[in-house]
Amino acid sequence: MLYEDDIDAILRLKRDRNAVILAHNYQTPEIFHGVADIVGDSLALARKAAEVDADVIVLAGVHFMAETAKLLNPDKTVLIPDLAAGCSLADSITPADIALLREAHPGVPVVTYVNTSAAVKAASDICCTSGNARQVVESLGVPRVLMLPDEYLAKNVARETDVELIAWHGRCEVHELFTAADVRELRDSWPGVTILAHPECPPDVVAEADFSGSTAVMSDYVGQQKPARVVLLTECSMSDNVAVDHPDVEFVRPCNLCPHMKRISLSNIRAALELNQHEVTIDPAIVEPARRAVQRMLDV
Numbered sequence: 001m002l003y004e005d006d007i008d009a010i011l012r013l014k015r016d017r018n019a020v021i022l023a024h025n026y027q028t029p030e031i032f033h034g035v036a037d038i039v040g041d042s043l044a045l046a047r048k049a050a051e052v053d054a055d056v057i058v059l060a061g062v063h064f065m066a067e068t069a070k071l072l073n074p075d076k077t078v079l080i081p082d083l084a085a086g087c088s089l090a091d092s093i094t095p096a097d098i099a100l101l102r103e104a105h106p107g108v109p110v111v112t113y114v115n116t117s118a119a120v121k122a123a124s125d126i127c128c129t130s131g132n133a134r135q136v137v138e139s140l141g142v143p144r145v146l147m148l149p150d151e152y153l154a155k156n157v158a159r160e161t162d163v164e165l166i167a168w169h170g171r172c173e174v175h176e177l178f179t180a181a182d183v184r185e186l187r188d189s190w191p192g193v194t195i196l197a198h199p200e201c202p203p204d205v206v207a208e209a210d211f212s213g214s215t216a217v218m219s220d221y222v223g224q225q226k227p228a229r230v231v232l233l234t235e236c237s238m239s240d241n242v243a244v245d246h247p248d249v250e251f252v253r254p255c256n257l258c259p260h261m262k263r264i265s266l267s268n269i270r271a272a273l274e275l276n277q278h279e280v281t282i283d284p285a286i287v288e289p290a291r292r293a294v295q296r297m298l299d300v
């Protein structure tokens, strides 16, 4: 079989190296179902990374997720199979941008999405994910918050809270491609379809969808509500992974690929374990403030 050699080798290497593989919901099924020990959304991966007891964590996901794992479990060796697995949101903002925003909005706390570099996290007060953004914002007990860098996530959360959210102009290159016209066309073409949209989608898409939530929340929705026909407006591998557990649900599949997530493969996971590459390190000068921002989120 196509993937058998790599899967066998990875399972053996995990045992030999006392390693675990954490995989995001956007990883391809052969990774997600074939070799991962822990799967989930960004929030679940952060929580689980902190609890890992093994010596080595391989992060099958993008670079900010590996940095978060290293921040929360600094004594472990954290490997990312491809260092170029980035994120358009993480690339959209720098610590210098945050410094300017703080000057323009004195005293307003900074909430940053986990889809940011460790340096940006270090410049923030607290992090959030798409699974807890509203809770985090409201936990601060203030009337105004800088919510960075995802403009659409901020606008989608703003509809659910009385807190005034000041946004940045970052976008997820995968989710920004969905349009409200797509939603209408789906309803016309697929009668009775239930439409779930990730909160990184434009606000008019989320408004016209039936439900919105993080990748884990979307997956739970399918498991609990068991819609006869569903579309997940998010990255393509989500439907592939969720469909494996729900053969009775029809998945309609217009979706967009994340080129960063797709840099991870069985062969570079195998190479990561064989060659101990690429080890994630964080500038010691920013470790403490970055860790504090993530830990504060986990404590909410």
Ligand code: 13P
Residues within 6 Å of the ligand: 025, 040, 041, 042, 043, 062, 115, 129, 130, 131, 172, 200, 213, 214, 215, 216
């Ligand atoms: P969640 O899995 O936290 O919903 O995030 C989606 C995402 O785009 C991660 O890169």
Ligand code: SF4
Residues within 6 Å of the ligand: 062, 086, 087, 088, 089, 090, 115, 172, 173, 174, 175, 200, 235, 258, 259, 260, 261
């Ligand atoms: Fe970043 Fe979007 Fe890819 Fe997630 S799907 S890693 S937010 S570019």
